Amino acid sequence: MRQNPIITCAITGSADTVDKSPAVPVSPAQIADSALAAAEAGAAIVHLHVREPETGQPSMRLDLYEETVALIRERNQEVIVNLTTGAGARFVPDEARPQVGAPGTTLEGTAKRMEHVLKIRPDICTLDVGSMNFGEHVFVNTPGHLRTMASEITKAGVTIEAEVFDLGHIRLARRLLDEGVFHTRPIFQLCLGVPWGAEADPATLLQMRDRLPQDVEWSAFGIGAMQFPMVAQSWLAGGHVRVGLEDNLYIARGELADSNAQLVRRAVDILASLGASPASATQARTLLGL
Numbered sequence: 001m002r003q004n005p006i007i008t009c010a011i012t013g014s015a016d017t018v019d020k021s022p023a024v025p026v027s028p029a030q031i032a033d034s035a036l037a038a039a040e041a042g043a044a045i046v047h048l049h050v051r052e053p054e055t056g057q058p059s060m061r062l063d064l065y066e067e068t069v070a071l072i073r074e075r076n077q078e079v080i081v082n083l084t085t086g087a088g089a090r091f092v093p094d095e096a097r098p099q100v101g102a103p104g105t106t107l108e109g110t111a112k113r114m115e116h117v118l119k120i121r122p123d124i125c126t127l128d129v130g131s132m133n134f135g136e137h138v139f140v141n142t143p144g145h146l147r148t149m150a151s152e153i154t155k156a157g158v159t160i161e162a163e164v165f166d167l168g169h170i171r172l173a174r175r176l177l178d179e180g181v182f183h184t185r186p187i188f189q190l191c192l193g194v195p196w197g198a199e200a201d202p203a204t205l206l207q208m209r210d211r212l213p214q215d216v217e218w219s220a221f222g223i224g225a226m227q228f229p230m231v232a233q234s235w236l237a238g239g240h241v242r243v244g245l246e247d248n249l250y251i252a253r254g255e256l257a258d259s260n261a262q263l264v265r266r267a268v269d270i271l272a273s274l275g276a277s278p279a280s281a282t283q284a285r286t287l288l289g290l
Contacts, residue, residue, distance in 0.1 A: 004279040006240040006287065007267055008189075008219060009043035009260050011035050013246025014087060018056035021249040021256050027053040028064055032071035034260045038244070039079040041264035044284035045124065046072070047082040047244065060087045060108065065116040078281040080290065082124040082161060085149060088113040089128065091138045104137060110148045118156050123290050124187065125153060126161045129176070130169035133196045143172060147181045154183035159290060162186045165197035170211045177213055187288060188216055189242065192230060193223035200226035202233050209237055217288055224248050231267045235276060243267045 011034050017024050025034040028050065035046040050064040051057060069081055088108030094100045101107060117125045127150060128141050153160055160182060162173045176182060190208050193200030198208060200222035212218055219240035222230030227248035231241045243263040251257040251266060268278055279287065 001235060001238060001274075001276070002240070003276055004283055005235050005271060005276055006045060006219065006279045006284045007043045007264060008045040008047055008082065008221075008240070008242040008244070009035070009038035009264050010047040010221075010242060010244030010246035011038065011260055012049050012051060013244075014049045014051075014058035014084075015246070017245070017249060018051070021245065023249070023257055023259050024056075024245050025260075026051045026056045028067040028071060031068050034245075035068075035072055035079070036075055037259060037261040038264045039076055039281065041261040042268040042278040043079070043260075043264045044279050044281040045080040045082050047084065047126070047242070047246070049084050049087065049246070058087060058106075060106075060112065060116075062116050062119060065120060069120055069122065078285075080124060080281055080284055080288075081122040082126065083117055083120065083122045084126050085113050085117060085153075086126060086128050086139075086163075089140050090134070091140050092136075093138075107140060110145050110152075114149050114153055117153055117158055121156055121158055123285075124159045124161050124288075126163050126189070127153070127186075128163045128165070129173040130165065132165055132169075135195050143176075146172070146176060147179070150176060150181045151183065154181075159184060159288065160186040161189050163189045163191050164208065165191045165194055167198070167208060167211060170208060174211075174213055185216060188212055188218040190218065190220035190234075190239070192220060193226050200230055202237075205230070205233055205237055209239065221247055225250070225253070227263070228266060228270060231270045232274065235271060235274060241267055241271070
């Protein structure tokens, strides 16, 4: 168990949550303000998606990423910025012509999916290692695409956080690591409770942890009601933790969280009750080799 676990806050995500909670930030200014408040509350890493300001729909626009990161950096140079590359992986087959994407499909090539990372060069970016049924659509990340993205991203000097949603994803990540496509050692994020990936429970977390490469830094999170239980479980198992409105909208049963900062403060309280305190951004940078 770590004395100073790193807290990541996933600020907004790309799910259909804007109409479900007024706390979900949408514009670059709102996302930046929410990230800065989360950092002030104890998050060392802020994980960012962007949304179309007018509609709240998920976006891949480079200018929105640039504006969001610039607004964060104007006020906080130390917080670790983690950008997603998950956008552009969704496929919904058309019933009549299944080879054609139906509405909701966002599939893009690797160049588009990592454009903002190569231009902005954040401290960290995520890489979703594997394909899966993700709710009612398919999340497409082929080994070939992952090799291309991992190689180009790490050559640009950006550390990869390998997001794994099931045991097979860890197996693939280990193969990519053995092939040398990461160039530098990745961080691992165990993503638990996403339909239809690994369950968010202690046995599953331990099973996934035990299959990680030796001596890697790792974190875990749970979706929805399992967000706070997995804060404790991940720390007890020797990992770091993640909370945020991307993964969970509630601070308690039936009570919407008022902000990402409130979720971070709850994680800080849970860790404090177990005898731990969150790592500062400076401490996290040292631990992760950034």
